[in-house]
Amino acid sequence: MIIKKLTIGAFASNNYLVICEDTKDAVLIDAGGDYKSTIQQIKDSKAGLKYIFYTHAHLDHISGDRELKKNLQLKTFLHKDDQFLVEMFKEQLKMFAMPELDEPIIDENINHGQKLDVGNLKFEVIHTPGHSPGSVCYLVEDALFSGDTLFADSVGRTDLPGGSYEQLEDSILNRLFTLDENIKVYPGHGSSTSIGYEKQNNPFFGLNSRI
Numbered sequence: 001m002i003i004k005k006l007t008i009g010a011f012a013s014n015n016y017l018v019i020c021e022d023t024k025d026a027v028l029i030d031a032g033g034d035y036k037s038t039i040q041q042i043k044d045s046k047a048g049l050k051y052i053f054y055t056h057a058h059l060d061h062i063s064g065d066r067e068l069k070k071n072l073q074l075k076t077f078l079h080k081d082d083q084f085l086v087e088m089f090k091e092q093l094k095m096f097a098m099p100e101l102d103e104p105i106i107d108e109n110i111n112h113g114q115k116l117d118v119g120n121l122k123f124e125v126i127h128t129p130g131h132s133p134g135s136v137c138y139l140v141e142d143a144l145f146s147g148d149t150l151f152a153d154s155v156g157r158t159d160l161p162g163g164s165y166e167q168l169e170d171s172i173l174n175r176l177f178t179l180d181e182n183i184k185v186y187p188g189h190g191s192s193t194s195i196g197y198e199k200q201n202n203p204f205f206g207l208n209s210r211i
Helices: 035-045 065-071 080-087 089-095 165-176 195-201
Strands: 002-008 013-019 025-029 048-053 075-079 108-110 115-118 121-127 136-140 143-147 184-187
Touching: 002 035, 013 035, 013 143, 013 184, 025 035, 025 115, 035 065, 048 065, 048 115, 075 080, 080 089, 080 108, 121 165
Parallel strands: 025 048, 048 075, 075 108, 143 184
Antiparallel strands: 002 013, 013 025, 115 121, 121 136, 136 143
């Protein structure tokens, strides 16, 4: 498995190009915009991009959808509980004074526990509501793509439409902190971390925060 990190857009969102080494099939975890640099990374990696897996539907993670789909034959996946945010896409843009864009098109809704194949890689969908109702993480081998649910030394905000601190706490404690501690975490913003480190040291829900 090859992981390429792309930090792009006005909100410095992390998008991840994940490539199966055996088949060169690839998936983009989130599409925050900047079509040209994303395409260049795909070309440089000699990868065949097949899918976009969305961690959630806030504008900084889905703004690149239409441009990519217009130029590549892609299938997009999102949890159904965030579909309302897709429908609010233009309102989201106005809220942050961003230029107008066409609403993304979602091809398929995903569910907790679902397995998604990319070449020989198998991604498991982990529904982690809190930052948004349909936030998910994707687990593949020893890597977790956590979107805006879990960050290095932080967690996702819950003051946007549909956010819930109580749900976020439950998602992190009962769905993420129960995973193997050696799993590396690739968040939607900032640097990577690990389940073990966050389980112990995260200032919001880590063990040290509760002593």
